[in-house]
Each structure stands twice: as C-alpha cells, then as structure tokens.
Amino acid sequence: MSEKTIMLACSAGMSTSLLVSKMQAAAKQAGKDYQIFATSTADIDQQLESTKPDILLLGPQVAYMKDTVKKKTDKAGIPMDVINMTDYGMMNGAKVLTAAEKLLEGK
C-alpha cells in the first residue's frame, strides 16, 4: 500500500499526467511511496469516491473551478489547492510534491 494518494486534475487529465510522472520521479528519489495520478475535472466526483485520494491538486488552467471543487473536497474532508503556475509550466515535480506534502501536514 502506498502511504498517501495524490490526485491531480486538469481539463482532460492530459497535461497533468506529464507532471505526474515528474512527481513520481521526485518521490522515488526522495524514497517516498506515494500513489500519484491525474484525471479530468469531470471525473473528480467518481475518483473521490472510488480511489479516495488524500489530497487534490488542481491544474492552474482550471483554477476558475476552485470554488466548486473545494466544496467537493471539503465534503470528502481532504485538502486541495491550485498548483503554482510556474511550477506547473516548468513541470517541476519536486516543488509541486513539496507543496502537496505541506498541505497534507497542515491537515
């Protein structure tokens, strides 16, 4: 079993899946066992129910959905945030992972 499950969401889950592989590499390097995956915003409800992630990160391109998604994650009792734009663009897996860990601790 993985320690924590991190879910990323963007419009189609395409570009975020790029970031996922970078984050997985960063996690591996740090010797941590995370389950990280990307999905589309349309699929959030289902994933919250079936995979029960510990945290949800939103791609900056769908930041406008933050309020709607926040309601859902609050209901599920997990933290969420929008990924920093520059980190997302540079596909900086390590930085996004650190941000996620901070959020998880803050819970």
Add this chain to the structure above:
Amino acid sequence: MAKNSFGEFINKKVLPPIMKFVNTKPITALKDGMVYALPFIIIGSIFLILSNIPIPAVANALKASGWSAVFSQAYTASFGLISVWASIGIAYVYVRNEGYEPLPAGLTSLSAFLILQFLQVDNPLVASMGKSGSGITNAAGNVIMSGSQVAQHIDKLPHALQTFLSSPVTNAINITWLGGQGMIAAIIIGILVGWSYTKMLRAGWKITLPEQVPANVANQFTAMIPAGVILTAAMLLYAFFKMIMSTDLLQLIYKLLQTPLQGLSDSLGGALIIAFLVPFFWFFGVHGGLIMGAITSGLLIPNTFDNANLYHAGKLSLANGAHIVTNEFYNNFINLTGSGITIGLVIFTLYAARSAQMKSLGKIELVPALFNINEPFLFGLPLVMNPFLAIPFFLTPVIVALTTYLVIYFGIVPPLNGVAAPWTTPPVISGFLIGGWKMAIWQAIVLVMSTAMYFPFAKKYDNYLLAQEQAKATEETK
C-alpha cells in the same frame, strides 16, 4: 500602468461572468455529457474511412464485395447516433452532478427525445423519383433504375397504389434525427430532462415504499414519478406540434435554431472569433480550448457530421453543402500543437534560444507539442499575461483560421471529410486523416507559418530573459 489596469478590468469584470456561465449546471452537463459521444465518433470515423477509402480502386472493390455496406452499418450505429449519445450523456451528467442515480434520467431523456419526433421515414420512392432523384439502387449501391424512369412507371399504377407508395413509412425510427440533425434538440432535451428530473427528486416527488421492501426494489420506483411526468409532458408537446402545426419539435428546432446557428459557426467571421477567443482566455490563465470547445462543439460536431454524411455518400464538396468550419477545423487547426499554435516557439527554443529558461522549456515541450498539448509553454514560458509574446499568440490562430478557411473556400484544399481524429493526434497525421494528403500538406504549411510568426517576438523575449539571467549571474559572482 494602462496595461495592468486593463488586465485587472478583464480579470475582475469580464472573466467572472463568463466563468460563471461556463460553470453553470447546463453548460457543465453539456461539456461533460458530450464526452460520452466521443469514443463513438472516433471509432465510427474508422468505419467511415473503411466504407469509403479515398483510393478509387480499393473503394470500388469494397463496394462490389458488399463490405462497404457492412462498414456503413457500423458507422451508422456509432458515429451516426451522436444525438442519442448526447441526449443520454447530458441528462446523465446533469443528474450525476446533483448526486442522484443518473442512468434512469439519461434513459428518460432518450425516451423524450424519441417521443418528440415523428417515428416515420419518407417513402424511399419519393426521393428516388424525378430527374434529380436517386433512382432505385440495389444492395451494392448501383443504380438499377433511374429517377425519371421510376417516375414514368409510377404513373402507370392505379391512383390508390400511387398514394400508398408515396406516403411515409411509419413505425420506423428515422436515423437522420439520431445523427447531426437532431443535435441541438438532443442538447436542449438532455438539459431540460436533467434539470426537471433533479427538481422533482429534490422536491420529494417519489414513491416511498414501506421499510420492509428491499432497497434495490425501492430504487426502481424512484425514477417512476419524474420519468412519468417528463414523458407525459413530452407526449403533450408532441401532440401539440403534430395537431396544431403538423410538424414535430425536432424539425422545428432544426429549422429555427440549428440551421442558422450552424451557418453562423461555419462562417468566416465565426471561425475568426473562435480562433481569437481561445488565446484570449488563455492569456488570462483560463483554459480557452476547453471553454470554446464546450460552447462550439454543439454546432461544430453537427457540421462534422454533415460532412461525414456527404463523404459517406461520395459527394463531399462545398457545392453539395459541405461545411468549411467543422469540429476538426477547431481541434486540428485552431488548436494545432496546442492553443496559440505554439510549434513555432518550440522550434525557436530548440534551435535559436540562448536563455536557460527557454532552452530548458523547449526540451520539456517538444514531445507534448507533437500531441497538441502546450501547458508547459502557457504557464512556464509563460504565455499567460506575457506582453512580449501576446501578438503572435493572439494572431497566429486567427491567421491560420483565415488562411485555412480561404484555401478550402477557393477549392485549393478539399473540405474536411468529417472523419474525427482525437485532438491529441499529431499534426500532419491528423491532417491526412481528416482531409487527405492535401490537408496534411496544408497542416505542414501551418507549422511553418507559426514558426515565422513567433520567431521575431520570441527572439526579443529571449534577449530579455538572457539579459535578466546575466544580470543575476553577475550579481551572484560579486
């Protein structure tokens, strides 16, 4: 700073209402509901190509062997049912998002969609008669009796028989309305059913059974009242249009709403506005491709469908009513290599960039660009809120839309054939699939245009970044 206050104005005044609209329940249901149609559109496209391979010798052989008709069958029952998928999918998503069991609502929507149309088809004889008629064809699609011959022979029959032969065939679902023509109606019905179904459940309109009844049995009754009310309303509407106006709702919506809107989306102005708005939204950090896709797909997919039908019949030309702007025009031209058509920037960063930021981003973006994804550039370069690259970012899609429209309009490149390639299909390959080898060449030219557009601006930005990096480096060595 005039620029900043303008940005603030857009962010505070213009975007919120648009975002609010995009996030409304009907638009969300439309956007996410249409997703269920996509696999059928794309798989159906494969059957469409097989039924009408663009190499005459192969196409003729397939036709003669009867396989063309077999592929047509699969195409008709997949791509050809897009309005069915839309009506189910939209109501389904609407009700799912509201937290209720969604499938009964989707099925109710399909039922209402069918109730609201005449379940009849025109007698094939009517269409085949006359000089411009299609005549009578055999199973392999060869004409065995011309239209005028049919008309001549019909006249020899007794009058009663003539009337019988030319009256509509009842008890049949007319697949014309299950395809592109029924699209807007399917969207409207899907949204209305989703909305009213949720309202009724929320208001507690359901049959409550005693506690001893198992939950599974009780659940079957949940849908009963909302579905009953919706279907009764649909039936009364059907009666109204049939008895008062001798038409059905689907034909009315098609004539009054869909045809003008489709025409609008298929105009040069429409194409340019769509092309401009995608980078416009992105400039403010909002997913322009997604938003414009949600708004336009209800019209552009029927355009695609019309072209697919013409292609299927072997009659694809503008003279026969083919559309220039289809969903593929949007996916595989306006958004080629990502919103803003940024392939030119990729080439610049790989071959001409000197700043570390651009160089490293080029390596990250190269492969995603081939699959029409460019978020690394949008956020990393960035393109969002970046005045240095704003001009080519806004203009490239508009110029590409304009020139692509014109080359099709003047017949230099044939119209898009209605085949739908997934939007992630790499350029040139997608061009070949959606319009043949000429379209593939045109896509290659688009890539060159993008490069020419972005180069001078990218160079300036690169110099700026380089100067910044050098200043930082000298500061650190001090």
